[in-house]
Amino acid sequence: xxxxxxxxxxxxxxxxxxxxxxxxxxxxxxxxxxxxxxxxxxxxxxxxxxxxxxxxxxxxxxxxxxxxxxxxxxxxxxxxxxxxxxxxxxxxxxxxxxxxxxxxxxxxxxxxxxxxxxxxxxxxxxxxxxxxxxxxxxxxxxxxxxxxxxxxxxxxxxxxxxxxxxxxxxxxxxxxxxxxxxxxxxxxxxxxxxxxxxxxxxxxxxxxxxxxxxxxxxxxxxxxxxxxxxxxxxxxxxxxxxxxxxxxxxxxxxxxxxxxxxxxxxxxx
Amino acid sequence: xxxxxxxxxxxxxxxxxxxxxxxxxxxxxxxxxxxxxxxxxxxxxxxxxxxxxxxxxxxxxxxxxxxxxxxxxxxxxxxxxxxxxxxxxxxxxxxxxxxxxxxxxxxxxxxxxxxxxxxxxxxxxxxxxxxxxxxxxxxxxxxxxxxxxxxxxxxxxxxxxxxxxxxxxxxxxxxxxxxxxxxxxxxxxxxxxxxxxxxxxxxxxxxxxxxxxxxxxxxxxxxxxxxxxxxxxxxxxxxxxxxxxxxxx
Numbered sequence: 001x002x003x004x005x006x007x008x009x010x011x012x013x014x015x016x017x018x019x020x021x022x023x024x025x026x027x028x029x030x031x032x033x034x035x036x037x038x039x040x041x042x043x044x045x046x047x048x049x050x051x052x053x054x055x056x057x058x059x060x061x062x063x064x065x066x067x068x069x070x071x072x073x074x075x076x077x078x079x080x081x082x083x084x085x086x087x088x089x090x091x092x093x094x095x096x097x098x099x100x101x102x103x104x105x106x107x108x109x110x111x112x113x114x115x116x117x118x119x120x121x122x123x124x125x126x127x128x129x130x131x132x133x134x135x136x137x138x139x140x141x142x143x144x145x146x147x148x149x150x151x152x153x154x155x156x157x158x159x160x161x162x163x164x165x166x167x168x169x170x171x172x173x174x175x176x177x178x179x180x181x182x183x184x185x186x187x188x189x190x191x192x193x194x195x196x197x198x199x200x201x202x203x204x205x206x207x208x209x210x211x212x213x214x215x216x217x218x219x220x221x222x223x224x225x226x227x228x229x230x231x232x233x234x235x236x237x238x239x240x241x242x243x244x245x246x247x248x249x250x251x252x253x254x255x256x257x258x259x260x261x262x263x264x265x266x267x268x269x
Numbered sequence: 270x271x272x273x274x275x276x277x278x279x280x281x282x283x284x285x286x287x288x289x290x291x292x293x294x295x296x297x298x299x300x301x302x303x304x305x306x307x308x309x310x311x312x313x314x315x316x317x318x319x320x321x322x323x324x325x326x327x328x329x330x331x332x333x334x335x336x337x338x339x340x341x342x343x344x345x346x347x348x349x350x351x352x353x354x355x356x357x358x359x360x361x362x363x364x365x366x367x368x369x370x371x372x373x374x375x376x377x378x379x380x381x382x383x384x385x386x387x388x389x390x391x392x393x394x395x396x397x398x399x400x401x402x403x404x405x406x407x408x409x410x411x412x413x414x415x416x417x418x419x420x421x422x423x424x425x426x427x428x429x430x431x432x433x434x435x436x437x438x439x440x441x442x443x444x445x446x447x448x449x450x451x452x453x454x455x456x457x458x459x460x461x462x463x464x465x466x467x468x469x470x471x472x473x474x475x476x477x478x479x480x481x482x483x484x485x486x487x488x489x490x491x492x493x494x495x496x497x498x499x500x501x502x503x504x505x506x507x508x509x510x511x512x513x514x515x516x517x518x
Contacts, residue, residue, distance in 0.1 A: 017321075017352060017398075018321075018398050018399075020336075037396065038396055038397050038398050038399070038401075039395045039396045039397065039398035040395055040396060041395035041396075043298070043335070043336045044335040044336065046395070047394075047395065048395065051393065052392070052393045055393040056390075056391050056392065056393050067383060067396055067397065068396075068397065069397040069398070069399065069400070069401035069402045069405075070321055070352060070356065070397070070398055070399040070402055071352075071353070071356040071359075071360070071399070071401075071402040074351075074352045074353040074356060075353070078353055089360065090360060090405060090406065090438055091356075091360060091401065091402045091405045091406055092401055092402075092405055092431075093405060093431070093438070094405070094428070094431035094434040094436075094437060095379075095401055095404070095405070095428045095429060095430065095431040096383070096427050096428040096429065097383070097397060097401055097429065143349065144338070144340075144343045144349055145320070145322040145323040145324045145337070145338055145342075145343060145349050145350075145351075146322075146323050146349065146350060146351040146352075147322050147323060147338075147351060147352050148351065148352050148353070149351070150351060151351070151353065199338075200338065200339060200340050202340055202343050203340075206340060207335065207336070207338075207339050207340070209335055212335075256340075260344060
């Protein structure tokens with residue numbers, strides 16, 4: 001994600017249900033032209049100031065917003081994942097999100113004629129997902145809440161799987177129910193330990209709370225967010241440098257050492 | 270002796286009281302999250318909690334969480350599914366009660382969390398999240414708000430989470446819990462059910478930008494019990510969600 005900023009990408013469209021400070025940083029860095037989302041902000045802190053500056057004042061550039069609820073983002077990706085032009089829903093009727101919406105239109109139930117909304121398919125060019133482990137073919141194991149990971153990976157033209165560790169394919173085959181992305185859908189698999197920090201990865205990393213609150217504080221001003229981007233993105237060449245900048249003490253505090261293993265499932269034929 | 274408590278702690282207690290035993294609850298973050306845990310620990314041990322990221326729990330997380338994806342909310346869950354799975358359960362009508370916060374509200378219980386020009390200049394708010402879905406699809410909704418005149422408006426600028434409207438399929442706003450009181454919204458208008466201790470009807474009228482019914486002899490919101498406070502302080506030890514400086518006497 002920070003590499004997109006380092007490469008000074010422009011005119012990106014971001015898609016997500018609830019986003020945290022990652023969206024705000026991409027927007028504050030001027031890489032984004034359009035956001036398709038249900039919630040853009042800082043989950044622990046509230047407002048996303050980078051997003052607000054872009055939307056309210058066009059700073060550093062104007063962004064277009066396609067507002068959704070969580071479910072309509074989910075249905076738009078699910079429709080694409082299913083190879084359908086749209087999926088019907090009752091959500092949002094009576095509210096302003098769906099009024100004049102470019103991707104949500106009223107339709108009649110062909111069976112009983114009642115009023116529904118059709119949520120048009122949303123097919124991302126690229127899905128970037130983070131999982132615990134994958135094999136070299138990109139067969140990916142993920143555990144914990146799944147959010148829209150599967151819908152995004154199935155819907156996208158290309159899927160990049162970032163994993164904490166690449167494991168032998170026997171590991172994946174030992175528990176095929178835990179595979180959320182079959183490797184033939186994966187365009188590239190990247191082994192990047194700590195690649196999701198400061199977000200948590202179940203069984204690998206705890207959430208680091210302070211960086212979210214720190215970013216929320218400093219991003220109130222444009223100078224503050226620029227200084228933040230310099231320190232944490234532009235002055236660091238890659239993810240390894242980011243982890244070094246966090247410091248070994250922080251990494252040690254966040255690394256999960258405990259074991260809460262799932263009971264084994266017997267797959268014997 | 271009555272223990273000292275914050276208004277937010279009282280709001281958590283009021284939220285918990287909206288959950289009946291055995292109900293399926295769509296849990297939001299912040300105060301509703303604590304309210305769900307409190308209800309489970311007291312009068313509603315069989316309540317089930319659905320989180321929009323796909324987590325289903327029948328017991329509260331073992332330690333404090335900032336977001337519903339934090340590792341303690343995954344450990345001991347009964348299921349970790351996807352967003353569309355829990356939203357589908359909501360759409361099917363399996364959820365009895367859902368909690369939503371709002372930045373602005375009108376007398377019909379419409380909530381705005383998208384954008385407002387009430388201060389004279391445009392302010393962009395984070396957006397719906399799951400709020401619009403819960404408002405549309407839950408069996409009933411409980412709304413949680415700061416009680417300020419600029420937030421209580423005759424008409425909201427934008428309806429993010431629909432309130433009462435003709436032709437609604439099911440549900441709608443049932444209860445509104447604010448920093449000043451608890452209000453019944455089920456009749457399509459706002460009627461005070463209780464005012465928090467030391468809050469006067471005049472204070473509520475001045476903080477509400479539209480007509481509101483407050484009956485004579487309106488009861489005070491029952492304060493938290495010692496057990497309720499003990500639960501809240503164990504679940505939010507630093508007062509991250511429940512601390513505030515407005516301590517009623």
